[in-house]
Amino acid sequence: MSVRVRPPRSAVVTAVLAALILGLALLGLCYGASWASPAEVLSVLTGREHSVVIHDWRLPRVAAGAVFGASLGVAGAIFQNLTRNPLGSPDVIGLDAGAYTGALFALTVLSGTPAQLAGASVAGGLIVSAAVYLLSVDRGFSGLRLVVIGIAVNAMVTALNSWIVLRADLDIAIAAVGWSAGSLNGVDWSDLTVPFAVIGVLLAVMAAQARAMHQTSLGDALAVTTGVALGRLRLLMVLVGVGCTATVTAVAGPIAFIALAAPQIGRRLAGSAGIPLLPAALTGAVLLQGADLIAQALLAPVALPVGVVSTAVGGCYLIWLLTKEVRRA
Amino acid sequence: MSARLSARDITLRYGDRVVATRLSLDIPDGAFTAVVGPNACGKSTLLRSLVRLLRPAEGRVELDGREVGSYPSKELARQVGFLPQDPLAPEDVKVRQLVARGRYPHQSLLKLWSERDEDAVTGAMAAAGVTELADRPVQELSGGQRQRVWIAMALAQETPYLLLDEPTSFLDITHQYQLLCLLAELRDQGRTVIAVLHDINQACRFADHLVAMRDGRVVAEGRPADIVDAALIKDVFDLPSVIVPDPVTATPMVVPTLQGE
Numbered sequence: 001m002s003v004r005v006r007p008p009r010s011a012v013v014t015a016v017l018a019a020l021i022l023g024l025a026l027l028g029l030c031y032g033a034s035w036a037s038p039a040e041v042l043s044v045l046t047g048r049e050h051s052v053v054i055h056d057w058r059l060p061r062v063a064a065g066a067v068f069g070a071s072l073g074v075a076g077a078i079f080q081n082l083t084r085n086p087l088g089s090p091d092v093i094g095l096d097a098g099a100y101t102g103a104l105f106a107l108t109v110l111s112g113t114p115a116q117l118a119g120a121s122v123a124g125g126l127i128v129s130a131a132v133y134l135l136s137v138d139r140g141f142s143g144l145r146l147v148v149i150g151i152a153v154n155a156m157v158t159a160l161n162s163w164i165v166l167r168a169d170l171d172i173a174i175a176a177v178g179w180s181a182g183s184l185n186g187v188d189w190s191d192l193t194v195p196f197a198v199i200g201v202l203l204a205v206m207a208a209q210a211r212a213m214h215q216t217s218l219g220d221a222l223a224v225t226t227g228v229a230l231g232r233l234r235l236l237m238v239l240v241g242v243g244c245t246a247t248v249t250a251v252a253g254p255i256a257f258i259a260l261a262a263p264q265i266g267r268r269l270a271g272s273a274g275i276p277l278l279p280a281a282l283t284g285a286v287l288l289q290g291a292d293l294i295a296q297a298l299l300a301p302v303a304l305p306v307g308v309v310s311t312a313v314g315g316c317y318l319i320w321l322l323t324k325e326v327r328r329a
Numbered sequence: 330m331s332a333r334l335s336a337r338d339i340t341l342r343y344g345d346r347v348v349a350t351r352l353s354l355d356i357p358d359g360a361f362t363a364v365v366g367p368n369a370c371g372k373s374t375l376l377r378s379l380v381r382l383l384r385p386a387e388g389r390v391e392l393d394g395r396e397v398g399s400y401p402s403k404e405l406a407r408q409v410g411f412l413p414q415d416p417l418a419p420e421d422v423k424v425r426q427l428v429a430r431g432r433y434p435h436q437s438l439l440k441l442w443s444e445r446d447e448d449a450v451t452g453a454m455a456a457a458g459v460t461e462l463a464d465r466p467v468q469e470l471s472g473g474q475r476q477r478v479w480i481a482m483a484l485a486q487e488t489p490y491l492l493l494d495e496p497t498s499f500l501d502i503t504h505q506y507q508l509l510c511l512l513a514e515l516r517d518q519g520r521t522v523i524a525v526l527h528d529i530n531q532a533c534r535f536a537d538h539l540v541a542m543r544d545g546r547v548v549a550e551g552r553p554a555d556i557v558d559a560a561l562i563k564d565v566f567d568l569p570s571v572i573v574p575d576p577v578t579a580t581p582m583v584v585p586t587l588q589g590e
Contacts, residue, residue, distance in 0.1 A: 208438060211433070211436070215430060215433050217417075217419035217420075218416065218417060218418075218419065218430060219413070219416060219417035220382075221377075221382055221411065221413040221416070222411070222413065222416055222417075222430075224380075224381070224382055224402070225380050225381075225382065225406060225409070225410065225411035226406050226410075226430065226431065226433045226434055226486060227402045227403035227404075227405070227406030227407070227433055227434035228402060228433070229402045271421070272421070273419040273420060273421045273422035273423070273426055273427075274419040274420065274422070
């Protein structure tokens, strides 16, 4: 066996992505209506200076970009593993839209407390994932069929969302529309503590199952005969994937395409077999942070919803991916 | 003849389609068992039930007297290894990475990659003759090479039982015989090998124990020399034939009597 002189590529990629996340975070803290120098930012972070703008406005937004991006990246990796298809990501197959339906229901019918928003989002995501699954099971399971049906369900649920908004009271409708593209505008710490805790637990659960998930890329038969409890693992993966998607949607609305693109970019960067979780999480964080910075800068001082940017960029990627998949099928 | 692995009165079905009814079978320990029969006779389905990929609708598949479905997943996977007919390689996987996947049942969150795993992977690659290919992407290999890589993965699992579903199907004749020799070697090292085979003459030459199936029933089982005659071949395959001794091994050799005009 050859002696390894260089550190493995996955470790290098992990380090570079982590550095990128910190760099983008610093940039996000500096950038705004008034530019703060990195030195100022650091003294605020270490508590030597006090700045409401940096500590209470920019920091939660930057943290949300990183954590939500990682959460979406992991959700995408989970569903792409489940469906064995790069198109099988929660935003494409309607889970974001379903979670948003749940959130709209909480806003319009219930009183719209954060707990209700979170619970209703998860419920909406689960209902849509169950519907997509049941509609796509026909004598066995096919990832591509699930994706195609998911795209159709996504369109229908999105239409339903528009209808709910149209029927809602004006103030609620305005709030809902501002949020419908997926946005980190105006998040503060009080919005984030519970979602961060939930995402932390979900990611820890999934990290413990990462190797089992990896093993499923050998196909169902070999996964089972090498010792994966497949039924239980699948259920867990769906719950974590929906949980990650819905938690982000409950706070920031349906931010599309991060979950679609991050796992594939992460996989190519890490040069690994299958779709690993860690590169997907880190890439997701970088993508969402980057998209959010672009969203703030593009028409400054007007901050666009980050979903507009991620959709515009991700849409091109989706078209490319679709043509590739159709050619393959 | 002792048998740790056995099927007791199992009925196998996919949905409404019954594949086998009340089938019983003992797999002799330490032997090479070959399962033969015409297409759709239920031989692959039987194999899937032995590795708990298909749960019998009735009856039990037992290992050491305990139903296989009741074992914790990893515990059974340390006893029984399986190679499906058309296994799926993850995108961009390298040979060594794929073989290492066979170590999954020996690992846990607290016991990640160990010396023991490293040795098992190296040993399995040497036994299957794929050491040279370690850093090659699996997708780039020929059919024969790829099949040996999959065997190496199954070997790395270090199970006393190795079950293979038509392992020779996509190989040319040379690679078929090389693979069968490898399986016989594994048997000599003490493993119990069970393979679904297409070619009755290869089965007769290499197997210690032959199981002939038709329509979900076991028509005959035993040493090839004891059970294979023209009547059995007629019963199982509907094929008129004469049986001659294999000029190399003296095992039964089936020579069909059908000929063109």
